[in-house]
Amino acid sequence: MMPRTSVTLENAERPSLLRNTSERxxxxxxxxxxxxxxxxxxxxxxxLWMTGLSYYDPWYRQAPDIHRSIGVLVFIAMxxxxxxxxxxxxxxxxxxxxxxxxxxxxxxxxxxxxxxxxVMISGYLISTADGRSISVFGLFEVPATITSIEKQEDxxxxxxxxxxxxxxxxxxxxxxxxxxxxxxxxxTTLKRMFTRS
Ligand code: HEM
Numbered sequence: 001m002m003p004r005t006s007v008t009l010e011n012a013e014r015p016s017l018l019r020n021t022s023e024r025x026x027x028x029x030x031x032x033x034x035x036x037x038x039x040x041x042x043x044x045x046x047x048l049w050m051t052g053l054s055y056y057d058p059w060y061r062q063a064p065d066i067h068r069s070i071g072v073l074v075f076i077a078m079x080x081x082x083x084x085x086x087x088x089x090x091x092x093x094x095x096x097x098x099x100x101x102x103x104x105x106x107x108x109x110x111x112x113x114x115x116x117x118x119v120m121i122s123g124y125l126i127s128t129a130d131g132r133s134i135s136v137f138g139l140f141e142v143p144a145t146i147t148s149i150e151k152q153e154d155x156x157x158x159x160x161x162x163x164x165x166x167x168x169x170x171x172x173x174x175x176x177x178x179x180x181x182x183x184x185x186x187x188t189t190l191k192r193m194f195t196r197s
Contacts, residue, residue, distance in 0.1 A: 022092045024192040029088065032081040033193060037171070039074045040116065043067060044168050068127050069136045075120045082113075096187050101177075108174050115167040122163060125149070125156035 019026040025033070050063035093102045127134050128144035129152035135141050149155060181189035 019088050020091050024091055024188075026088060028084060029081075029090075030193060032077065032084065036074060036077055036081065036116075039070055039077075040167070040171065043070055043074070044164055046070075047164060065135070068123070068134050071120055071123050072134060072136045072142055074116075075124075078113075078116055078120070091192065094181070094187050094189050094192070096185065097181075097189075105177070108170060108177070111170050112167070112174060115163060115170060119160060119163045119167055122156045122160035126153055126160055129153040129156065 015021045017026060018028050020029055046063060046067050050059065050067060053060050053063060093105070097105075124134070124142070125146060128142075129147060129149075131144045131147050133141040133143045146152075178190045178193070181187050182191070
């Protein structure tokens with residue numbers, strides 16, 4: 001029988017499933033990735049749908065409230081994700097990836113991070129342009145800060161709309177690249193974003 005101390009040491013050395021290793025993403029990074037990805041796609045669809053609602057539609061006020069509330073929660077999740085990323089560095093690229101693919105992936109991931117924040121900040125500037133705070137599902141309020149930009153609601157609205165379209169286009173490219181790695185190259189790029197490879 002193995003001495004008890006040796007078993008304890010082996011367990012201590014086994015990498016935690018929660019954290020990234022050099023070869024795969026950990027559960028926390030995976031949860032952040034798929035929760036934010038789902039929320040962003042949902043926010044995009046909801047955003048497009050709600051702009052077409054008439055004043056008399058029962059969802060006319062409720063849909064923007066839900067859109068704003070989820071937007072604030074995604075912002076909080078993204079700040080937490082970035083902080084977590086400092087303590088839990090990303091895995092090394094999949095060994096079969098070419099140099100240009102690694103560089104392209106870095107650029108696309110950087111665009112996704114920057115785009116997400118830019119979309120969320122412009123959304124905040126639309127919602128708070130008239131000095132009103134954002135109520136997040138009635139749980140807490142995010143106060144207005146900047147209200148002095150000329151035609152703030154219109155300018156931020158225009159920026160928010162086009163940045164959201166750009167973000168979804170980049171996310172679609174990113175998803176296609178992940179699928180190309182999975183289906184054509186048959187490597188572990190997509191599988192390891194579900195933590196098992
Ligand atoms: C709006 C939707 C999405 C956003 C905003 C998004 C964002 C990101 C970001 C920022 C990263 C880099 C993570 C980091 O370095 O910390 C990443 C990685 C990844 N994403 Fe997405 N993503 C989205 C949708 C998708 C979809 C639909 C797929 C699959 C079909 C996918 C597959 C992957 C994979 C496989 C990685 C890991 C790449 C690697 O290991 O180098 N993503 N994503």
